[in-house]
Amino acid sequence: MAVATARRFVAVEPRGVPTLWVRVxxxxxxxxxxxxxxxxxxxxxxxxxxxxxxxxxxxxxxxxFGWMSTLISATPLILTAVSAAVAFRMRVWNIGQEGxxxxxxxxxxxxxxxxxxxVSAAVAxxxxxxxxxxxxAVWAALAAFPRAYLRTDEVISTLMLNFIALYLMNYxxxxxxxxxxxxxxxxxxxxxxxxxxxxxxxxxxRLHVGIVIAIVVAxxxxxxxxxxxxxxxxxxxxxxxxxxxxxxxxxxxxxVSVLLVSGAIxxxxxxIQVSxxxxxxxxxxxxxxxxxxxxxxxxxARLNCLxxxxxxxxxxxxxxxxxxxxxxxxxxxxVLLLQGVVLxxxxxxxxxxxxxxxxxxxxxxxxxxx
Amino acid sequence: MAVxxxxxxxxxxSVAVRSAVAAIIAGTPLVLAAVGEVHAERSGVMNxxxxxxxxxxxxLGIVGTIAGGSPWIGLAxxxxxxxxLAAIFAVLSVSLRVNQVVTGLALVIVGTGLSSYLGKVxxxxxxxxxxxxxxxxxxxxxxxxxxxxxPLLFGQDPVVYISWLIVGASSYYLYRTRAGLAVRAVxxxxxTADAAGIRVSLVRxxxxxxxxxxxxxGGGYLSIAxxxxxxxxxxxxxxxxxxxxxSFSGWRPWRVLLAAYVFGxxxxxxxxxxxxxxxxxxxxxxxxxYIMTIVVLIIVSATSSASRALQAPAALSTPYIRESR
Numbered sequence: 001m002a003v004a005t006a007r008r009f010v011a012v013e014p015r016g017v018p019t020l021w022v023r024v025x026x027x028x029x030x031x032x033x034x035x036x037x038x039x040x041x042x043x044x045x046x047x048x049x050x051x052x053x054x055x056x057x058x059x060x061x062x063x064x065f066g067w068m069s070t071l072i073s074a075t076p077l078i079l080t081a082v083s084a085a086v087a088f089r090m091r092v093w094n095i096g097q098e099g100x101x102x103x104x105x106x107x108x109x110x111x112x113x114x115x116x117x118x119v120s121a122a123v124a125x126x127x128x129x130x131x132x133x134x135x136x137a138v139w140a141a142l143a144a145f146p147r148a149y150l151r152t153d154e155v156i157s158t159l160m161l162n163f164i165a166l167y168l169m170n171y172x173x174x175x176x177x178x179x180x181x182x183x184x185x186x187x188x189x190x191x192x193x194x195x196x197x198x199x200x201x202x203x204x205x206r207l208h209v210g211i212v213i214a215i216v217v218a219x220x221x222x223x224x225x226x227x228x229x230x231x232x233x234x235x236x237x238x239x240x241x242x243x244x245x246x247x248x249x250x251x252x253x254x255x256v257s258v259l260l261v262s263g264a265i266x267x268x269x270x271x272i273q274v275s276x277x278x279x280x281x282x283x284x285x286x287x288x289x290x291x292x293x294x295x296x297x298x299x300x301a302r303l304n305c306l307x308x309x310x311x312x313x314x315x316x317x318x319x320x321x322x323x324x325x326x327x328x329x330x331x332x333x334x335v336l337l338l339q340g341v342v343l344x345x346x347x348x349x350x351x352x353x354x355x356x357x358x359x360x361x362x363x364x365x366x367x368x369x370x
Numbered sequence: 371m372a373v374x375x376x377x378x379x380x381x382x383x384s385v386a387v388r389s390a391v392a393a394i395i396a397g398t399p400l401v402l403a404a405v406g407e408v409h410a411e412r413s414g415v416m417n418x419x420x421x422x423x424x425x426x427x428x429x430l431g432i433v434g435t436i437a438g439g440s441p442w443i444g445l446a447x448x449x450x451x452x453x454x455l456a457a458i459f460a461v462l463s464v465s466l467r468v469n470q471v472v473t474g475l476a477l478v479i480v481g482t483g484l485s486s487y488l489g490k491v492x493x494x495x496x497x498x499x500x501x502x503x504x505x506x507x508x509x510x511x512x513x514x515x516x517x518x519x520x521p522l523l524f525g526q527d528p529v530v531y532i533s534w535l536i537v538g539a540s541s542y543y544l545y546r547t548r549a550g551l552a553v554r555a556v557x558x559x560x561x562t563a564d565a566a567g568i569r570v571s572l573v574r575x576x577x578x579x580x581x582x583x584x585x586x587x588g589g590g591y592l593s594i595a596x597x598x599x600x601x602x603x604x605x606x607x608x609x610x611x612x613x614x615x616x617s618f619s620g621w622r623p624w625r626v627l628l629a630a631y632v633f634g635x636x637x638x639x640x641x642x643x644x645x646x647x648x649x650x651x652x653x654x655x656x657x658x659x660y661i662m663t664i665v666v667l668i669i670v671s672a673t674s675s676a677s678r679a680l681q682a683p684a685a686l687s688t689p690y691i692r693e694s695r
Contacts, residue, residue: 045491093471142664150671153682155416155471156617157667160660163610171653292475299472331490333602337483343476344462351466 011358018353026353027300027311030345038338047330056335059324060317068205072277074316076101078214079269080294081312082221085303087262089225090234094259096143096158097266097291099165100136104270106169107135109180109191109281112198112274121197128198129213129271136267137260139165144259148252154259162291169283180281191280200276208276215309217265222305234258266291293319296339300346315339389635389642391521394530395596397634399424399588399605401533403612404619404626405540406584410456411616412544413577414557415463416687418474421609422481423452423582427589429485432600434590435502444502445529445590452586453579455481460578464571467689478609486602501598505529529591534627536584541623553577557683560690570690588612614663620670620680633659 039049060070080097087094111131115124142161146152172178174189182192200208225231233254237244244251269290278285297315301307318339322332403420410417417423427448434447459477462468489496505527507514513524544550555563556573564570593604611633619625636659640652670680 041487045487095471095475146668146671150668152668152671153617155418155687156614157664159418159610160614160664163607163660164657164664167653167657171651175651175653292479295472295475296479331487333483333486333490335483336479337487340476340479340481340483343472343479344458347468347473347476348462348466350468 012355013358014354015356022353023302026349027302027346030300030342030349031314033345034338034341037341038334041337042330042334051328052325052330052334055325055328055330056318056321059321064205066317066320068207069320070313070317071207071211073320074312075208075210075214075276076269076273076290077294077297077312077316078211078218078308079272080266080291081297081301081308082218082305083262083265083269084295084298085301085305085308086221086225086234086265087258088298088303090238090254090258092147092255092258092262093155094140094143094158094262095155095292095295096140096161096263097269097294098287098289099158099162099291100139100263100266101270101273101291102165102169102286103135103139104132104267105135105274105278105281105286106172106180106270107267108132108271109194109274112194113179113192115195115198117195117197119197121201124195124198125200125275128194128275129268132267132269132271132274133264134267136270137264139267140259140263141256144256144263147259148255166283166287169281169286173281173283182280191278191282193280194274198275199279200272208272210272210276213268213272217268218305218308221265225305230254230257266294269294293339296343299343302346302350385642385645387518387521389638391525392638392641393631393635394522394526395634396638397630397632398530398533399592399596399608400612400615400630400633401537401627402588402591403585403609404615404630405533405537405623406452406581406588407613407616408544408581408619408621408623408626409540409553409577409584410581411621411686412557412683413553413574414560414683414685414688414690415460415574415578416470416474417456417459417463417477417578417581418471418613419455419459419477419481419609420585420613421605421607422478423455423585424589424592424605424609424612425481425485425603426451426455427586428593428604429489429496429589429600430586431590431593432496432502435594436499441503441505441594444594445587448590448593449583449587452589453583456579456582456585457575459582460575463689464574464578467691470687470689482603489600489602496600497602499599502594504595504598527595529595537623537627544623554683557685560685560688564690564692570692574690585609585612611659614659617682618659618663618666621682622680 035053038052042049042052058066060066080101083097083100084094108128108131112124112128115127139161140158143152143154143157146157147154172180173191177183177186180191182190200210202208203212225234233244233249236247237249237251237254241251270286273286273290274281293315297308297312300315301311318335322335325334326332403424407417407420430451431441431444431448433444435441435444438444438447455477459473462473463470507525508528508531509524514520516524542550544553552563552568553573555566556568556570560570563573588608589605592608593600597604612630615626615629615633619629636655639655643650
């Protein structure tokens, strides 16, 4: 009964395209809101939120080593976020970045190990990155073709492929004595180290050149989505599949291509992680939710490939600060919770960006009602 | 007579019967969570956050059992916790029409972070405590010793029977009652359902929350009856398997029950095979449920006309906007 009467007085109406100011403000408000929610939880459990937040900022952005680790962690996040943004733009819900990243890592480390010391870095590095791209794209193809031609739901299939890839990677290192595994050390399963010439060079302290690659890829995709025919088709299909069909677009082919590109970028992230950070196929260091966190980054950046850059740095800093919170006696899990709440609030803000809520107070004259 | 008893007793001790019992126990959290997700998805809402809701349920299961002194209080707390998290999801996905994929993932992250955080708050931390008291068996002695059906039908704890009841009730409700027909109508074609006078948002709210309650209950059963303890991410992906089960089973409650036991058997198969002296790498076994789900999904979508009954609800994961009717 209450709902029925309320419906008469609360009207939801769509508003036009939100201004740039509103679009920038909404994630900022979401982040502040998540900070407040976290503060309430911290206070309720006997911790000082100011200490915690100061600890996060200090650990991740307080000195050059903090910045270095933050940027190292941001590198693959930028790529998995771009991967998600490209697909989500077309309303193709590739949530398989985890698995595509693992396959990229498996392919890249495989190529690097196969080439060995015989080739120079100028040959090894491009081949390694290419292998990652192909690995990720092939894994995405397993979901792309059924989605495009049989309408198999890609949310479920890409999600399932994540777990298959995880167990495959675990099998290569922990479950068998494979090509990827360090055979010297059978008692302690570990990936075999890739040769020096297949490792990405550092540009600042231990920050490797992968960050430059990631920024270039993000900028290129931003430009490509804006100004190419492909990007235009993507947006049209995202808005209305039937309108796209009427105008003669080959929706199935675009679906395949967007998923392959998306998978390739996630695979590249895997190659860069292997080459720049883990230097071997190390499941424990690779399976740290880079894919899922990338989706968080993409959503907070509202699928804008340039906005992904600062958001990735912010989220990477937040994730990295966990261990220093532990030292302050605060469970590090708070940073994960904060990420989740930011994502919930950003998702909620989407509604208020595009809709206005008008309350018709019952005691006012009803002449204003449309 | 004596021979028969010995045969019966050895039958109940056999690897096959023991594995079946293990499969039922391992499958029960999956049954509960997946049947819950069937309710949500039948109403047209895809809640990817099952893992998050199960984790909150698992934490509250242990907390409730310790604080209330009874596993039943733990199970009730777990159910309520799952429902509460699902209510947040319902506000976002039904009222605010937010993208369900993103919101579902957010729910997993929130559930994981919150449960791990809260598990460390009490002193001593929940992770440092011994196993809690579990559910008492209902049938003692005679019945449970019957050959074959004894351990399977009468050797279970009460929550297993409750899960069977929930599956039966869900199947009856969704396919044999007017209210269930309304739920399915909302999931297939919300605009038509709306025109027929069904309150689309209300139906979706209720069924998303039922889904969360059952996911929480599944998580609670997992922590109380299977592990007995709390650890970070104790569900270890059971929520994702439960989510996969729903599409694997064609959104049908009875199939969910069978498939959950198959998936449960796979997770306990490792020990069975070891007992039989067969060695298959455990990672490859763990892959199987996911491979099977993809294969079934592709087959069903390839033969869409023949198996329409096993297809996803047509309006699944599409928010309903009345103005666009």
